[in-house]
Each structure stands twice: as C-alpha cells, then as structure tokens.
Amino acid sequence: MPAAPIRARSNSLPLMPFSTSDGVTLWTTTTGTASSLPPVVVVHGGPGLWDDYAVLAEMLDDLTVVHRFDQRGCGRSGPSELQSVRRTAQDIDELREYWGHERIVVLGHSFGATLALAYASWYADRAAGLVYVGGVGIGEWHPPTLAEEARRRTPAQRDRLVELEENPRRTAAEETEFRVLAWFTDHADRAMAMTWARESAAVDLPINFAANRALTTEVNAWPDDFVAGLATGIRAPVTFVHGAGDPRPVSTVRELATHLPRQTFHLVPDAGHSPWREQPELFREVLREAVQGC
Known part of the structure; x- marks a missing residue:
C-alpha cells in the first residue's frame, strides 16, 4: 500500500510515495520537527513483523524528525521475495536519500538492532549514531x-x-x-x-514467515568474527540498551560492545525485551540522551 505522506524537504513540495530501486513500495510515517540534531530512523524487529513503535517516536519527536517504516514484504509494505540484510540495509539508505538527509541515527530493536548495526557499518559515512535496543550481540545466545x-x-x-x-x-x-x-x-x-x-x-x-525464515537463517549463519567486524566498522557513537529481565542474555551484548570504542551501555533494571513498557521514564531519558549525544 502507498507510503503515508511525510514532511516535505525545504522546497516545501510534497513527496511522492516511496518505492525502492527494485520496485518495492514501503509504508512510512514521519513525526517531529527538523532541528540541529540528526533525524532518527526506527528499524523494527521480527524479522517478518512491522513497525509498532509510535511510543518511541513520541519520546523523541520534540527533539528532531523521526521516521518509521515497514521493511520490505512486511506489515503495510509491498511484497518482496528478496529478503536479505544487505538489501534491507540498502532500503534504509534509499529512504535516507528520499527523505533528504545526509546522515541519520538508526534506532533498532531486536532483529532491528542487528539490521541497524549492519547499516551503521556498511554505510558508516551516513550513520550519525546507532541505538541498539534488545539485540542479541555476539556468541551463544540461543x-x-x-x-x-x-x-x-x-x-x-x-x-x-x-x-x-x-x-x-x-x-x-x-x-x-x-x-x-x-x-x-x-x-x-x-x-x-x-x-x-x-x-x-x-x-x-x-507475520511474513518466509521473511522470518530467510533472515533468521542468514543472521544465524554469521560467525562471531563477522559480527565483530561489523562493529569495528562503525564510526558513529553507539548506545546499547538492554533490559535486565530480557530472556536474551546481556552477556553476549556486552561482548559485542567490547568491539566498539565509542559506546555507552545501559542495563535497564526490572525490564524485559521492550524496556520502554516497564521502565518508560528511564528508557525515555536514555533514548533522548543517546540522540542528543549524536
């Protein structure tokens, strides 16, 4: 289905619905107001799910522009048989260009944290910051x-x-x-x-179970040194946020953090995989600090 209208560039002309370079229509929505801070792009989890992160945008959209989207083949976006981390990272960069931004902060949750990590490494000159929430890190987390x-x-x-x-x-x-x-x-x-x-x-x-299988299989096959290499390729500041009560172990995320010289780590007490639900005020403070630090 067509992308929702978004805030126009400085020429004040409306933007047309977005299609990727290979013809997949992506659902998007935008809130907030442009400021001196870099814009934020929220990357949802799954894989195979959809954006359900309005609450995160509300925590930030008085600071800067916040963009959200459904990944190809998922949610309200158009179908796509091509499912790979590399292609979806390219989609993010095509969206960045479409929205008219030189650099962006990528805010990823769960599988989206992995995808945002890959984007911040492969498009290092376009990433102003990375916020890695509820990811799985490096090592035996399964x-x-x-x-x-x-x-x-x-x-x-x-x-x-x-x-x-x-x-x-x-x-x-x-x-x-x-x-x-x-x-x-x-x-x-x-x-x-x-x-x-x-x-x-x-x-x-x-749920797009085909996308879930394809992307899960791909990411699970990545050796630890490949993920470490992604981390070392990131030049932007990185903020890790992990709920102390998340069933995904914090130890593997801390291991990933050791490969990043510019990182801060926040372990949120009494919170699970979606720490904004259980500790909204603390999470909001951490998230805003991360974006303002970029």
Whole structure:
C-alpha cells in the first residue's frame, strides 16, 4: 500500500510515495520537527513483523524528525521475495536519500538492532549514531534464551505453543493465541506479560514467515568474527540498551560492545525485551540522551 505522506524537504513540495530501486513500495510515517540534531530512523524487529513503535517516536519527536517504516514484504509494505540484510540495509539508505538527509541515527530493536548495526557499518559515512535496543550481540545466545523462555511458560503453555506452531492453517483466534504464547515471555513483569503480549498480538497484520525464515537463517549463519567486524566498522557513537529481565542474555551484548570504542551501555533494571513498557521514564531519558549525544 502507498507510503503515508511525510514532511516535505525545504522546497516545501510534497513527496511522492516511496518505492525502492527494485520496485518495492514501503509504508512510512514521519513525526517531529527538523532541528540541529540528526533525524532518527526506527528499524523494527521480527524479522517478518512491522513497525509498532509510535511510543518511541513520541519520546523523541520534540527533539528532531523521526521516521518509521515497514521493511520490505512486511506489515503495510509491498511484497518482496528478496529478503536479505544487505538489501534491507540498502532500503534504509534509499529512504535516507528520499527523505533528504545526509546522515541519520538508526534506532533498532531486536532483529532491528542487528539490521541497524549492519547499516551503521556498511554505510558508516551516513550513520550519525546507532541505538541498539534488545539485540542479541555476539556468541551463544540461543540456548540461554530458549531455556529462560521455557522457564517462563507452564508445561501446558509449552505444549500448546508447539501444537499451534505445527498447525499451518491456524484460525484468526489461534493465530492470536500463538502470538501471545510466543511473545509473553519477553516481558519481565509477569503480572503484565500476558496483557502486553495480547496488545502486540492484536495487530491485524500477517507475520511474513518466509521473511522470518530467510533472515533468521542468514543472521544465524554469521560467525562471531563477522559480527565483530561489523562493529569495528562503525564510526558513529553507539548506545546499547538492554533490559535486565530480557530472556536474551546481556552477556553476549556486552561482548559485542567490547568491539566498539565509542559506546555507552545501559542495563535497564526490572525490564524485559521492550524496556520502554516497564521502565518508560528511564528508557525515555536514555533514548533522548543517546540522540542528543549524536
């Protein structure tokens, strides 16, 4: 579907809906006002999901322009059989040029943190800063993550999740149930975990499972020295933000941070994979400090 109208360049002419150089239409939205600070581009997670980060834009859009978009083949953007980190990083740079910015801050969450890291390395002269939220870092993060997720589910929830995963023809209600059981373990607050998962699961957009498989397979195949090389190629300041209650271990993210000379690390207490939900004021302070530091 066509991109939403965005703020015009200085010539005040309206911008047309955006299509990538290979013809994929990307959904975008923009808030905020141009200032002396660099603009921010929010990179959503998944892979295969969609942008659901209006709350992050609201934390920043009194400081600068904030752009959000759905990655190719995902959410409200047009279909694409081509799914690779390199191509999606190119999409970000084409969006940067389309929006008329020389340099941008990339703010990535979860898989988006990995994608933003790659962009900030491959397009180092275009990255004014990187904010890496809830990423997985370097090293063996899968086993401890899976173990912690399993600990947070009851045996009945684990069995039901497997049953739903193996059902290729889930009803709408079953799809929502699947998402809730898959996502509620991300939250540290056990009393609110189900409520927040239901809010995320209720979004009426399909998960692109083909994109999820392709991009997950690609990133999982990256050796640690490749990821370290990405990190060392970044010239912009990097801010790491990780919830202390995220099932993804903080140790592997700290390992990634050792490869970056210009970095700050924030471990958010009593917060999970989406720390703005559980510690909104602290997260807002850290996020604004990161952008102002660029």
